[in-house]
Amino acid sequence: MSSSKSLRLVAGLLLSAIFLLALGANFVAPYSYAKQFRNAPSAAPSAVHLFGTDALGRDEFSRLLFGTRVSLLLAPAAALLSTFIAGILGGLAAFLGGWWERAILASADLLMALPLLFVLLALRATLPLDVAPLISAMATFLILSLLGWPSSLRVVWAAARNIRESDFLLLARSSGSSPLRVIVRQILPSLSPVLAAQFWVTIPVFILAEATLSMLGLGVMEPLPSWGNLLRGLENPSAFQANPWTIAPLILLIIVVFCFQFILPSRGDLD
Amino acid sequence: MLRRLRVFASLILFAAAACARAQTGGVLHFCLHGEPKTFNPNLVDDEAAENVRYLTGGVLIRLNRQTQVLEPALASSWQVSKDGRKITFQLRKSLYFSDGTPFTSEDVAYTMKSLMDPQLHSPTGDSFRSGEGTVEIQTPTIGTISITFPAPIAGLERLFDQVAIMSAHSPKKEMAVLGPFYVSDYKAGSYVELARNPNYWKHDAQGHALPYLDGIHLDIQRNRDIELLRFERGDLQLINRLDAESYKRLSKENSSAPRNAGTGLDSDFLWFNESPNAPMAESKKSWFRTTEFRRAISAAINRDDISRMVFDGHAKPAYGPISPANHFWFNAAIPAPKYDPQSALKLLGQAGFRFANDELRDKSGNRVEFTLVTNSGNAIREKMASMIQQDLSEIGIKVSVVTLDFPSLLERMTRTFDYDACLLGLVNTDLDPNGQMTVWLSSGENHQWNPSQKTPATPWEAELDKLMHQQATALNDTERKKAFDQAQQIIYEQQPLIYIVNRDVLTAFSPAVHGASPTVLTPPAFWNAEVLQLAASSQQGAER
DSSP: OOHHHHHHHHHHHHHHHHHHHHHTHHHHOSSOTTOOOTTSTTOOOOSSSTTOBOTTOOBHHHHHHHHHHHHHHHHHHHHHHHHHHHHHHHHHHHHHOHHHHHHHHHHHHHHHHSOHHHHHHHHHHHSOSOOOHHHHHHHHHHHHHHHSOHHHHHHHHHHHHHHHTOHHHHHHHHTTOOHHHIIIIIIHHHHHHHHHHHHHHHHHHHHHHHHHHHHTTOSSOTTSOOHHHHHGGGSSHHHHHHOGGGGHHHHHHHHHHHHHHHHSOOHHHHO | OHHHHHHHHHHHHHHHHHHHHOBSOOEEEEEESSOOSOSOGGGOOSHHHHHHHHHHOOBSEEEOTTTOOEEESSEEEEEEOTTSSEEEEEEOSSOBOTTSOBOOHHHHHHHHHHHHOTTTOOHHHHTTOOSSSOOEEEEEETTEEEEEOSSOOTTGGGGGGGOBOOOSSOTTGGGSOOSSEEEEEEETTTEEEEEEOTTOOOBOTTSOBSOOSSEEEEEEOOOHHHHHHHHHHTSOSEESOOOHHHHHHHHHHOTTSEEEEEEEEEEEEEEEOOOTTOOSOHHHHHHHTOHHHHHHHHHHSOHHHHHHHHSTTOEEEOOSSSOTTSTTTOOTTSOOOOOOHHHHHHHHHHTTOEEETTEEEOTTOOBOEEEEEEETTOHHHHHHHHHHHHHHHTTTOEEEEEEEOHHHHHHIIIIIOOOSEEEEEEOOOOOSGGGGHHHHSTTOTTOTTSOSOSSOSSHHHHHHHHHHHHHHHOSSHHHHHHHHHHHHHHHHHHOSEEEEEEEEEEEEEOTTEESOOOOSSSSTTTTTGGGOEEOHHHHHHHHO
């Protein structure tokens, strides 16, 4: 087994373990993520609180498990939607060409040119207030996916253009294959490695985007934890010096981002 | 002989030690947290410009920040007429502006005319606008001035603490000052340099001219973390305001540096949206308009826990609109807030709510739940909201916490009224209740729970209007206090704003600063800048 395949296997196993722990948070977490132990704020790790507690006395380990579930389930879902939009629009732009191509690419460029943070601020402000934290988390990731497809679109469009001009597609068309058959049997299998790569690349981007939004108080609503709002514990250097174990979510985030990168097929694998 | 030598040596050592402790001269370094928008004292409306005005401006009457009593400054005495419209000042003689121009009653007249000029739009002048008509100013002698206002102004003399006298004749215009320092250099975005005013009128008990310092270097620094780091490094010798987290950090490093001036005037509070135009269910509107509901919420909030966990103990449970730090206006008869979930449930029961299976329901069976909004990016308020959320869950109320950027929050508070409850705070720099008129009058824009009413929506708001007008027009402080005490009692009984905590005023001083005596009034750390002194070693350090 090559070293890249071994790395991919380890990354896959590690990610699976983290996913399983997050999915089983209800059973594994010793406490509710919202429960405040007011007699033990900012407590050091102990047998009672494995990773200690935050400033409000909430068990850090439980919050990390539930936060992982939120970030690791919603980020891939958002990445899937974003890649799907990029795949459809990129494919249409490449194969229809002409005004369609120009219009789709221009709208993607326009979206990329918009200051994302202000768009997110405006969109977040228009959401109704009385939504449950989970719905709010889903809305945050939905907004991210609806605004996050243009960069993937450019890659998909470039790949689709190459396919459009390829000999095998010309052969398929000239042999009388229907457009649907061409799409299903020829185009999609050829685009799938690009789409898969875009999917895997986008997941950590969305996780980090949510973390940034939460740092600004715009991401997942309290008391529901996410990696983003857990990382807010690090924004105060003195608090971090006093409670170094608040770094746990950052370590987990780094591990997950690396794992996603290792899982991606390398250029050699694609060839 | 030997004994004489010993005594002589002791005297030399004592003198040397005294010199090491503190000495006249030196430049004090600290930060402004923004760019001063103006050096014209009549146009000041931001904190940075206010700080520069405080350090440079000479006033007729100065409010002593420690005793909270008015003291003569440029005016040796003053008298307010019985009808409360006229104030007459006797000015100190032989005083000079920083550029050597003599100070006379003409300068006061010039300052007041400029202040009251409607074209100038002076925020300081707004406090003096008592009614239709013009302000009449008479200067019978160079040492006497009388100012007559068109209508009585309650607490008139107190307003002169904000009026820095400008020279009518100096070519330097507003840069000629009567305060302890004058602006000697300014680099936009970088610093303001203040130098000692050689013509300052005050002297210490030993007859030495004040101020002791040669100058003050004010760095313009918005980032509080950088300010703290520079203080720790010894580049700065004073921090005017610290948050609880930084205070804790400094306490660990150097227990003598941070200084707690005590409970301040600022308060954090929440309120329910009682606006008739609010787009919310009628059942919710009915809860929010029920006095027992609001009182129950107040009783169910554990303010001691909030103080301990969010402010590291540097805040006190708030009684009401006036903090106990406000010696004169605080109504001591109001009971201290008490955390009592059982009494909260009892009050809710009286209002027809039912608590069963850990859920609170109203008469119609609706689950009691609401959204609490606060401004995003404010970690302290977010923590407070989370704690309130848990406290209210104990009495079966489901609270969703939502943070919004400030413009969106303001839009909901003032235009769309699309929110349930809001958690915010008030920075209070004024001791006088007149500063809160727009909050308590039902017609006021800042009457947050139901702003800009044409007629008072409830009998108690009508009563509150009456009392606030009474206290604003009564001509002696005893009558004013009586009316405002009653107003505070109504606010306590009705809880339109549910006060949570009053934050402590936290400051920090380098051990090199002598004479520091922080207070809860602004500016807390340098209110007595004229008597602050620096140790010699610190002066060298700062110069480095």
